[in-house]
Amino acid sequence: MRKTLLKTVLAGALVGTSLPVTAATEIQWWHAFTGRLGDLLAEQVEKFNASQSDYVVVGSHKGNYSETLNAGIAAFRAGEQPHLLMVFEVGTATMMGAKGAIKPVYEVMKEGGATFEPDGYLPPVKGYYTTPGGDMLSLPYNSSTPVLYVNRDALAAADLDPDMDLSTWEMVDAAMDKLKAAGQDCVLTTAWQSWVHLENFSAYHDVAFSSKDNGFTALDTELSFNGPIQVAHIEAMGKWAKEGKFFYAGRRNEGGANFRAGECAFFTESSAGYAGVKAEAEFDFEIRPLPYWTAAEGAPQNTIIGGSSLWVMEGHEAEEYKGVSEFLAFLSSSDVQAKWHQNTGYLPITVEAYEQTKTEGFYEENPGTDIAILQMTSKPTTPNSKGLRLGSFDQIRGIIDEELEAVWTGDKSAQEAMDNAVKRGNQLLRRFEKTNK
Amino acid sequence: MDKRVTFSGWWLPMLLILPQLLITAIFFFWPAGQAIYQSAFMPDPFGLKTQFVGWDNFTFLFEDEYYLASFKTTAIFSLLVTALSMGVALWLALMADRIIKGSGTYRTLLIWPYAVAPAVAGVLWLFMFRPNVGLMSWYLDKVGYDWNHVLNDGQAMGLVVVASSWGRISYNFLFFLAGLQAVPKSVIEAAAIDGAHFWHRFRTIVFPLLAPTTFFLLVVNVVYAFFETFGVIHTITSGGPQQSTTIMVYKVYSDGFVGQDLGSSAAQSVVLLLIVGMLTIVQFKFIERKVHY
Numbered sequence: 001m002r003k004t005l006l007k008t009v010l011a012g013a014l015v016g017t018s019l020p021v022t023a024a025t026e027i028q029w030w031h032a033f034t035g036r037l038g039d040l041l042a043e044q045v046e047k048f049n050a051s052q053s054d055y056v057v058v059g060s061h062k063g064n065y066s067e068t069l070n071a072g073i074a075a076f077r078a079g080e081q082p083h084l085l086m087v088f089e090v091g092t093a094t095m096m097g098a099k100g101a102i103k104p105v106y107e108v109m110k111e112g113g114a115t116f117e118p119d120g121y122l123p124p125v126k127g128y129y130t131t132p133g134g135d136m137l138s139l140p141y142n143s144s145t146p147v148l149y150v151n152r153d154a155l156a157a158a159d160l161d162p163d164m165d166l167s168t169w170e171m172v173d174a175a176m177d178k179l180k181a182a183g184q185d186c187v188l189t190t191a192w193q194s195w196v197h198l199e200n201f202s203a204y205h206d207v208a209f210s211s212k213d214n215g216f217t218a219l220d221t222e223l224s225f226n227g228p229i230q231v232a233h234i235e236a237m238g239k240w241a242k243e244g245k246f247f248y249a250g251r252r253n254e255g256g257a258n259f260r261a262g263e264c265a266f267f268t269e270s271s272a273g274y275a276g277v278k279a280e281a282e283f284d285f286e287i288r289p290l291p292y293w294t295a296a297e298g299a300p301q302n303t304i305i306g307g308s309s310l311w312v313m314e315g316h317e318a319e320e321y322k323g324v325s326e327f328l329a330f331l332s333s334s335d336v337q338a339k340w341h342q343n344t345g346y347l348p349i350t351v352e353a354y355e356q357t358k359t360e361g362f363y364e365e366n367p368g369t370d371i372a373i374l375q376m377t378s379k380p381t382t383p384n385s386k387g388l389r390l391g392s393f394d395q396i397r398g399i400i401d402e403e404l405e406a407v408w409t410g411d412k413s414a415q416e417a418m419d420n421a422v423k424r425g426n427q428l429l430r431r432f433e434k435t436n437k
Numbered sequence: 438m439d440k441r442v443t444f445s446g447w448w449l450p451m452l453l454i455l456p457q458l459l460i461t462a463i464f465f466f467w468p469a470g471q472a473i474y475q476s477a478f479m480p481d482p483f484g485l486k487t488q489f490v491g492w493d494n495f496t497f498l499f500e501d502e503y504y505l506a507s508f509k510t511t512a513i514f515s516l517l518v519t520a521l522s523m524g525v526a527l528w529l530a531l532m533a534d535r536i537i538k539g540s541g542t543y544r545t546l547l548i549w550p551y552a553v554a555p556a557v558a559g560v561l562w563l564f565m566f567r568p569n570v571g572l573m574s575w576y577l578d579k580v581g582y583d584w585n586h587v588l589n590d591g592q593a594m595g596l597v598v599v600a601s602s603w604g605r606i607s608y609n610f611l612f613f614l615a616g617l618q619a620v621p622k623s624v625i626e627a628a629a630i631d632g633a634h635f636w637h638r639f640r641t642i643v644f645p646l647l648a649p650t651t652f653f654l655l656v657v658n659v660v661y662a663f664f665e666t667f668g669v670i671h672t673i674t675s676g677g678p679q680q681s682t683t684i685m686v687y688k689v690y691s692d693g694f695v696g697q698d699l700g701s702s703a704a705q706s707v708v709l710l711l712i713v714g715m716l717t718i719v720q721f722k723f724i725e726r727k728v729h730y
Contacts, residue, residue, distance in 0.1 A: 070694050077484045094482060094697060101483040186569075249568060250587050251677070257570055395696035398675075405678045409588050424503075431497070431698060435481045435488075 024056045027323050028082035030075075031059055032068040032308070036275070037142075040343055048330045055323035065308065066394060069094070072313070076101050081313040083324050086141060088308045089128060090393040093215065095311050096137060097391065097436040103312045103321070105328065106135045111318070112325025116332075120350045124302055124376045128387035129309050132217060138309035139328050142346045144272035145303045145372045146196040148172075148291060152284040154265035158182035162284070169236070169291045172266065176245045179265050186264040187245040191253035194400040195306055196268045196290075197233065198225050203385035204290060205229050206298025215389040219433045223396075223425045226418035229296050235414035238407040248408045251401045270306060271372035274345030287368030289375045301385045302376050307346065342366075347373055391432025396425040469710060475703035482697040494704035503680055504688065504705075511684040514598065515662035522602035523654055526609030531639070533610070534617045544614065551607035555665060559672030562600040586674070590681030593674050597682050600673060601666040609654050616650035617643065648728040656720050663713060685709050 033041050038061060045059045062071040065088035072085040087095050095102055109116040118126065118136045129138045152162035158179045166172050176187045190196055202209040208224045215221035240246035247264065249255035259267035260280040268290065277285060292299035310331075312324055330336065337353030340346060342362050348354040354373060357363065363370040390396060403421040406412040412420070444450045476494050480487035498504045533544055553561070565573040566586060574584040586592040620643055628638050644651075664686050670676060676683035676691060683691070686709065693702030 066695055073482050073697070097481065098483045098485060100485045247569075248585075248588060251675070254567075254587075257567075261570070263569065392696050392698065395691065395698075398691065398695065402677060402679045405588055409678075411679075427497075427501075428696065428698075431479070431701070435479050435698075435700075 024054055025320055025323050027055055027057045027084065027320060027327060029057055029059045029084040029086075029310075029327075030062045030068055030072060030082045031086040032061070032063065032065045032088070033086075034061060037344065040340065044331065044336060044340075047336075048327055051330070052326070055326065057323075057327055065091070072311075076313065076315075079315070081315060083313060083316055083320060084327075085311045085313055086308050087138070087311050089143075089306055089387075090390075090397065092129065092138070092309070093389045093391045093393060093432070096389070097432075101314055102137070103314050104135060104137045105139050105310075105312060106137070108312050108321050108325050109328065112322045114325040114329035116325075116329055120332075120352055122347065122349060122351060122354070122373070122377060124381055124386070125305055125347060125349045127381055128305055138311045139332065140305075140309050140349045141307065141331070142272070142340075142344070143305040143307040143349055144270040144346050145305055145376050146192070146200050146268055146290050147271050147372055147375065148288040149259060149267040149269055149273070149277060150286045150288055151259070151262065151265045151267075151281075152286055153262070154179065154184055154283075158184060158265075162286070166288050167291060169233070169293050172291050173236070173240075176240065176266070180243070180245050184265055186247040186258055188240060188266040188268075189247045189249055189255035189258055189264045190267065191255050191269040191273070192306070193248075193251065193404050194397045197237065197404075198230060198400060199388060200290065200303045201233055202230060203304045203387075204292055204299060204301055205296040206301040206382055206384050207296070208384050209388055210390060213383040214387065215391075216383070216386060219391070219436060221390065221429060223390075223422040223429070225400075226415070226422045229293070231414045231418050232295075233293065234404065234407055234418060238410070238414055241408040242410060246408075248405070270345075271347070271369075272307070272345045274369065275343070287371050289371055298382075298384075300375075300378075302379050302381060304385060304387050305347070305376070342369075345369065345372075347376070390429065391436065392428040395428055399424045399428075472703050472706040472710065475699065476707045478703075479700040482699065490700065494700045495708075497701060498704055498708070503683075506680065507683050507685050507688050510681065511663065514594065514601075514666075514682070514684050515659055517594075517598045518601045518605070518662040518666065519655065519658040521598060522605035522658060523609050523651070525602070526606045526654075527613050527651075529606070529610050530613035530617055533614055547610050548607045550604045551611075553604050554668065555601070555604065556668035556672050558604050559600055559669040562596060562603070562669075563673050566596055586678075588678055590678055593678055593682050597666070597670050597673055601662065601669045605658065605661060609658070612650050612654055613647070616647045620646045652720075652725060652728045655724070656717065659716060659720075660713065663709075685712075 029045070031038075031041060042059060045057045049056055060082070062068040065086075068085070069087055069091050072081060072087070075081045081101075106118065118130070118134070121136075121140065125140045125143050126136065128143075129140055130136045148166065150162075150166065155162045155164070155175070159182065160175060160178055164171070164175065166175065172188075179187045199209055202225055207227055207229050208214060210221045210223045210225070212218040212221040237246055241248060247255070247258065249258055253269060253273065255264070255267060256269060256273060256276065258264050259269070260277055262281070262283050271287070274287065289300070290303060310328070312321070332350060334350060334352040334356050337348050337350050338356045338360070341348035341353060341357055348357055358370075400421050403412070403417040407414050407417045477489060477491055478487045479490045479494070529547060533540060533547065536543065550558070563571075565571050566584065568574055568585040568587055569578075571584075577584045584592060586596050624642055624646075625638055628642055633641070663684075666684070667686055667690065670682055670684065670687050671690075674682045676687050685705065689702050689705045689709065692698045692705065
């Protein structure tokens with residue numbers, strides 16, 4: 001009698017946790033998403049789990065991007081690594097260097113036999129995560145690119161035409177003067193300053209951020225963002241900061257709070273910020289392409305991505321990898337991608353998903369949401385605009401942040417600050433090269 | 438004439454201190470030994486390959502002007518946190534010791550902030566002082582003071598010092614109050630009869646009698662400022678602007694866990710180990726001599 005009772009309780013507990021009773025193969029996926037993005041991710045997982053019975057994907061949140069990467073590294077050292085690890089784009093070089101810890105996606109897909117067409121991915125998205133030979137190492141998951149958010153009400157209040165052309169920094173500069181004169185307190189603010197105003201800026205103006213094709217072809221790459229075009233831009237921004245036109249809110253996306261509250265007229269931020277702005281802004285806003293300087297010959301080239309990709313970790317059974325390949329194929333299917341793109345503002349990572357979103361009429365209903373894609377795909381990529389592949393990049397960004405802050409306060413000139421950032425960053429690159437030789 | 442209780446053999450005393458020895462060995466000596474060992478290597482993050490580099494990690498550190506600057510930052514930060522948290526706590530304890538009505542409630546309220554974790558305290562202070570949108574920065578703006586700790590290094594340092602000291606004041610308050618209550622009333626009353634006023638009594642009787650407590654708190658607070666303030670700095674400034682609030686332990690974290698440079702991180706831990714060791718020796722050798730138990 002007692003035994004039966006125990007069994008009933010156990011069975012009840014199992015049903016209660018909604019774990020499938022059949023011995024399906026479990027696939028662990030560690031990710032960095034919470035809130036709305038976390039919900040959307042969980043929805044994808046549920047949909048996949050419901051669609052078949054051989055595999056169960058278990059998603060676990062492990063903190064922010066850096067923390068997730070660290071959790072993956074620590075787990076690998078302890079032999080407890082997940083099958084799939086979400087790694088932000090700046091961690092790409094670290095993961096690529098970890099031969100023996102990762103299993104390239106193209107290999108997983110080939111062995112798993114799932115349908116997979118690497119050519120179906122948008123080139124600037126795919127380029128970031130493939131070898132120079134074209135083999136895809138990790139699966140692009142969420143990718144975005146910086147755009148210009150415009151507060152149309154602020155423009156109108158300063159007697160400017162909200163539809164005015166803002167495609168170049170020269171035009172934006174002129175508009176900023178008028179806005180400032182009309183009493184606009186915060187004219188321009190930004191999120192992710194290094195990503196927008198140096199990394200993407202370099203690609204967009206077709207100048208090298210770092211030697212050896214931005215680190216794509218060799219480990220002995222040296223930073224080169226202290227060139228005249230980048231320095232001129234940072235100098236201009238330093239001047240705007242001094243004149244009170246550019247408001248610096250912080251290293252991450254702190255400026256978003258100011259823009260969404262209606263305090264600022266212009267805001268350079270990831271296209272993925274769209275959902276947040278749309279939900280909170282109580283004013284008329286619009287998305288415009290990132291401005292460029294007409295003085296630069298190559299501009300506008302294309303912008304590059306930010307976001308994360310999924311890396312398959314080494315050390316699991318063949319049967320489990322088969323499940324991974326099916327899950328990855330599911331994630332890149334156009335229905336899943338189109339939905340993800342429309343819900344989040346991240347780019348559709350496949351051409352098919354983009355076409356599907358277009359036919360569904362999404363861009364007509366939500367003007368401006370296709371600007372990010374057009375901005376990235378309008379021209380074939382050059383070695384300067386394929387992406388960045390630098391070791392210790394998270395820390396190099398920290399260095400760039402520090403040096404930029406010195407320019408915003410007026411402590412250093414743009415040239416001094418960029419020279420110093422290059423010098424300090426190169427030291428880290430040399431250490432990275434040494435450990436990965 | 439030895440009056441102390443002694444053990445006749447070795448095995449019983451050894452057995453009795455064995456648990457303590459084991460804990461010390463496993464949780465202190467082993468990790469410290471690992472740090473020293475690793476500081477001579479440059480491993481890749483995943484531990485797939487590692488190479489012996491000898492003193493290279495240390496020479497790299499001491500050629501880095503930002504690392505050298507972090508010594509100064511750490512010294513200033515620790516000094517300010519210790520002085521502020523102990524000073525305010527002592528003052529509050531003196532006041533709390535004098536009141537009679539409602540002293541229980543008053544004390545309980547003063548102890549509360551200690552229950553708040555450093556990282557949470559950091560977030561709370563950040564909410565208040567967020568440039569443009571924070572409550573305090575908004576009021577400061579109204580009175581014409583431009584608050585932007587994101588760019589102003591002095592303000593950033595001030596904010597992390599205040600946020601780190603805030604929770605600590607409660608802890609110090611508790612010890613100071615206990616110390617004050619242990620001061621014999623008869624001595625104070627005798628001095629009062631002799632005509633010594635409050636501050637005179639404090640200077641000549643209470644403070645010297647409080648010295649053991651003060652010394653203990655000094656040691657504990659310096660160690661706190663060195664290590665446990667990590668959460669506050671991480672949430673408020675992340676070491677910025679321009680590394681002006683990067684104390685040594687924060688650099689250990691950012692090089693090790695953001696930069697994945699475990700060799701350098703281990704070398705920095707060893708340096709930190711030596712500094713705290715020396716600091717403790719100095720405190721016990723020189724300051725403790727002036728303490729009257």
